[in-house]
Amino acid sequence: MDLRNGLRPLGSTPAEFEQDLLSNLYYRRGTTVESASAQDAYETLALTVRDRLAARRARTAAAHYESNPRWVYYLSAEYLLGPQLEQNLLYSGTTDLAPAALKALGFSPEEVAALDVEPGLGNGGLGRLAACLLDALATLDIPAVGYGIRYDLGIFKQEFQNGEQVERPDDWAFQGDPWEFPAPDDWQTVGFYGFIGPEGWVPGEVVHGEPSHLLVPGYGTETVNIVRLWRARAAQASFDLRRFSAGQYAEAVQDAVRAENISKVLYPDDSTDMGRELRLKQQYFLVSCSLRDIVRRFRFRNSDWADFPAKTVIQLNDTHPTLAIPELMRLLVDEERLEWEQAWSLVRSTFAYTCHTLLPEALETWPVEMLGRLLPRHLEIIYKINAELLDEVRSRFPGDVSRVRRMSLIQEEPERRVRMANLAVTGTFAVNGVAELHSQLLTSTTFTDFAELWPDRFTNVTNGVSPRRFVRLANPGLSTLITSGLGSDAWLRDLSLLSGLAPLADDATFRSQWRAEKRRAKAALGLGDPGAMLDVMIKRFHEYKRQQLKLLHVITLYHRLRSNPGAFGVPRTVLFGGKAAPAYYAAKSIIRLINAVSATIAADPVSSGLLRVVFPANYNVTLAEKIIPAADLSEQISMAGKEASGTGNMKLALNGAITIGTLDGANVEIRDRVGADNFFLFGLDTPAAAALRASDYRPRSVYDADDELRAALDAILGGAFGGVGQDVAQSLLDRDEYLTLADYRSYVDKQDEVSAAWQDQEQWTRMSILNTANSGFFSADRTVADYLSRIWHATPVRPA
Ligand code: NBX
The missing domain is CATH 3.40.50.2000 (Glycogen Phosphorylase B;)
Incomplete structure (x- = not known):
């Protein structure tokens, strides 16, 4: 155990575990064995188990800082992490200790375990894959962070009434989430709407992104990585005291409510574009917070932008986080004052994109009108990327007008829309499908034109599970x-x-x-x-x-x-x-x-x-x-x-x-x-x-x-x-x-x-x-090994 920070080693005997439970019950939960409810016992157990991973987390972070490694950042709108208690018991080696200690204190381990609620922050396969990959990344000691959204309401609870599906809200964190570490001081600012003035983009609405993280322990190793989830918060002073005093209670908080709606609910849609502005806002919110965090972390140990791609690979889990491409361009060009060409080359060497579908109707597009209103500067950047793309297509395939039309980042008919998959292919150095057949079909159907232009960009990484x-x-x-x-x-x-x-x-x-x-x-x-x-x-x-x-x-x-x-x-x-x-x-x-x-x-x-x-x-x-x-x-x-x-x-x-x-x-x-x-x-x-x-x-x-x-x-x-x-x-x-x-x-x-x-x-x-x-x-371990050798090229860093 880590004594450098003066930490007392956490014990591994039943008596020591019991002591730790008791002490957490008193000092962190504020109650006693005599008056503790099952919920008190559950939360205390969670804290006690979490503590055992926290020291490993600290050592992992120290080792990462020390080695200034190449990082894998996984950007995903969804994570289906599954119940945390059983996993963290296993990964901290306390599967047997914990129930024994609970029993000794007079609690029923089964009753306590039943209180563990799974964070249902995803729809289906795509979200669960993200969770399996994080598990494998930690198990393989790869420096990695998963970025996502901490939705207040996860995937709906399904009930049947007369045999029909009825959806109920999934208020998974209603009681609080004992596995989470809030890090409110790492908040980021995100802008929306507004206009482009002489000094650049002036957003019309600003919200804060407040992160918290969950621990992602590796199995059979010391590494503990994190998944960092963003929650939307109103920028300060959004409470209108004047209106409140005038009895307009709803109006007094309306700005705050609007801001916080961004991370309110996971869209329960695994097939089609819901066409909702709020969803586009969610996507940009995730991307903007995460990129700023990635840049902040890059700067801990680096100062030259030219090193960014060597230290960073950002994997886009489907097109949902694709706005990261124009967002990084904006950060580099508008804020860091890099030349467009240099910025584009950095961006193109940093991102990679995984496609998870073959259904044409599931390829995301956004109305140009909506995107331009919500993110005017990003639309400008997308237009410029598109102009360069289409120049390249025209020079490679002179006179092939229909090819230009197919490859354009902008669909013209029946309404003008931005094609996110085309943007994702254009702004990345690697594009992968998730099974052999799928990857073949991607290059022979969905992305034929792009595969003809950039054949080396396409590869396969067959999925795996933990x-x-x-x-x-x-x-x-x-x-x-x-x-x-x-x-x-x-x-x-x-x-x-x-x-x-x-x-x-x-x-x-x-x-x-x-x-x-x-x-x-x-x-x-x-x-x-x-x-x-x-x-x-x-x-x-x-x-x-x-x-x-x-x-x-x-x-x-x-x-x-x-x-x-x-x-x-x-x-x-x-x-x-x-x-x-x-x-x-x-x-x-x-x-x-x-x-x-x-x-x-x-x-x-x-x-x-x-x-x-x-x-x-x-x-x-x-x-x-x-x-x-x-x-x-x-x-x-x-x-x-x-x-x-x-x-x-x-x-x-x-x-x-x-x-x-x-x-x-x-x-x-x-x-x-x-x-x-x-x-x-x-x-x-x-x-x-x-x-x-x-x-x-x-x-x-x-x-x-x-x-x-x-x-x-x-x-x-x-x-x-x-x-x-x-x-x-x-x-x-x-x-x-x-x-x-x-x-x-x-x-x-x-x-x-x-x-x-x-x-x-x-x-x-x-x-x-x-x-x-x-x-x-x-195994997801093999999947991650394939991502490492074909796309990520990151190497393990083991905590001392
Ligand atoms: O991703 C699934 C595929 O259907 C599976 O074949 C595949 O195994 C899995 C992991 O690669 N796709 C999926 O789960 N998609 C979504 O959940 C989804 C969510 C939101 C959205 C579109 C798709 N707008």
């Missing part, structure tokens, strides 16, 4: 078994070691232990019959992900069950989990239909013990950690060419679920690694799907030709499920944008193979073990 969170914490039983099988727990820092499990797939004792762990996880999830196959589809609701295809399969199973209960092969529990964007009506209809089908099946005695559909509300990281260990079958059934990568697919395979999937996103790589025999492949591949879409596809002919499909759709249309979901069926028949009907037969037949395979439990277990054994590649 084995600590999604195996060790989520699945402690399986982790213990893996450790005993491998003879060491070194796999937690080098997941490729899982390959050592492959021979154990042929060991009958190991297989029966493996099955016992699955059963235990199912029981813990409260799913009655642990003998039934648990078939899970957990992800955001989106038509391209095709929850509707899974549902058609469920209805087909139900029909078979009704017509011949005796012949129904394999008992299944089908579990759905996920949220739909509140304004995404088609996705919400699918949710409602799933709940209706679930109720119909549950009410029918014929299905008892054979078929069940469960849909726990409010799928989040906490729930994911319970479901993933229990899953037998992993549904990854998006239309090929639409899912950028997927990361749930990796978490499930690592926990021994077998995938049924299309050749989409990272499924391709999962199948390559686990082996075609251990993966249930179905459906059209990307070229076939694209060709069918481009042809005269008639979903109705598919419906006409397939009896089981027709029966499923007719049942919905005929009101068999409480009269719900006709719109879903109708849109499949009329349009079927994501080729659900085209893939139905192939999917249902493959599911029959799944059922047949399940009947041989020894063989199934073999496949399950081989899925885990061969998925070591999908």
Whole structure:
């Protein structure tokens, strides 16, 4: 422990931990054991655990200062960090100490742990990826800071009313957040609106960004990095005392409210541009605060701007933080008085961009009018960047007017808008997709023109997940078994070691232990019959992900069950989990239909013990950690060419679920690694799907030709499920944008193979073990290693 600062070493015996709890309860929480509530105990425990990481944090910061390293800064509008308590217990080595000490003081560890609320500061895969990368960066001892927004309200809480999704605010920090270190003295100023005068931009509104940080400990190392989250605060004197005295209470605080609204709520939208000015304000707020902080940190040890790119790489997590590009230009040109050319070269050597989508409608654009009003100087800078870009395009491709139009940072029709993805590609030295297939499709479709102009800029970094969170914490039983099988727990820092499990797939004792762990996880999830196959589809609701295809399969199973209960092969529990964007009506209809089908099946005695559909509300990281260990079958059934990568697919395979999937996103790589025999492949591949879409596809002919499909759709249309979901069926028949009907037969037949395979439990277990054994590649540590060698080129710094 660090004695340089006169710190008392924190003890590692139960008695010492108990003493620390007591002292925190008295001195920081201000209460006593006798009168402490469970909340008091929880907050005290959090502080006591946090203290154990704080000394490591101090040493990490000292080592970073000492070595003046190259920093990786990760800019992301979202972080889905997951519950902090269990992770920080594990990473501080107090998993056993803490509950013992709590018990000794008369608290129930379970009751206390249940009070840990996950900060839901993200929508889905993109936000969780950010959290996994931070975990891996710290584990690999890379000097890194994640920057984000500390939303007061995170991703909404999902409830079901009559089967419909209802959104409730997620006031996650209502009780305060004991894991957070506020750093109000590091506040930054952010301007909006205004005009460009002779002296430059004069903002019309100014707000403050107040940071706090959470600790991001590495596993099995001393490093503790941070994620720094900004909260909007009114600039001082925004309380109007005159109005207040006149009884105008609301008006007195309106400026403050407007400022603080910027970090009020996470936009619960994972697909389309909400078109809201407030969202654009959020993006600029994040970017402006973070860049000033990055510059401040650069200046601790450096003075020459020419060194900036050598000391700094800034990764843009999708286009949400792309305004960082014009913002850094503005800082360098307007405030630091650098020449445009030098500034542009620094900017272009500092930023890199990760794209997470293939849906054209998900590429962000902002109305020129709005951007120019909110950020007049930034629009000017974007215009100048665009003029230079288009000059380059014209000189490389003379006379190619349509290419110029396609590549322009400004879309002209139907309204003038700024194309953020084009800006991101233009202002960075590296652009990556998140799986092999995705990265190929980016250069062959989405960004073809840019890939022709700058081929070297494009690369792939396949996503990965934290084995600590999604195996060790989520699945402690399986982790213990893996450790005993491998003879060491070194796999937690080098997941490729899982390959050592492959021979154990042929060991009958190991297989029966493996099955016992699955059963235990199912029981813990409260799913009655642990003998039934648990078939899970957990992800955001989106038509391209095709929850509707899974549902058609469920209805087909139900029909078979009704017509011949005796012949129904394999008992299944089908579990759905996920949220739909509140304004995404088609996705919400699918949710409602799933709940209706679930109720119909549950009410029918014929299905008892054979078929069940469960849909726990409010799928989040906490729930994911319970479901993933229990899953037998992993549904990854998006239309090929639409899912950028997927990361749930990796978490499930690592926990021994077998995938049924299309050749989409990272499924391709999962199948390559686990082996075609251990993966249930179905459906059209990307070229076939694209060709069918481009042809005269008639979903109705598919419906006409397939009896089981027709029966499923007719049942919905005929009101068999409480009269719900006709719109879903109708849109499949009329349009079927994501080729659900085209893939139905192939999917249902493959599911029959799944059922047949399940009947041989020894063989199934073999496949399950081989899925885990061969998925070591999908560690976020490997992802970070790839980012380091292909893009970041930063090196580890270990605390002394
Ligand atoms: O990013 C997801 C992709 O759909 C997954 O295939 C991929 O595995 C994951 C990580 O790379 N994208 C995603 O989660 N997007 C968003 O959440 C999102 C949020 C706001 C927004 C657009 C997209 N405006």
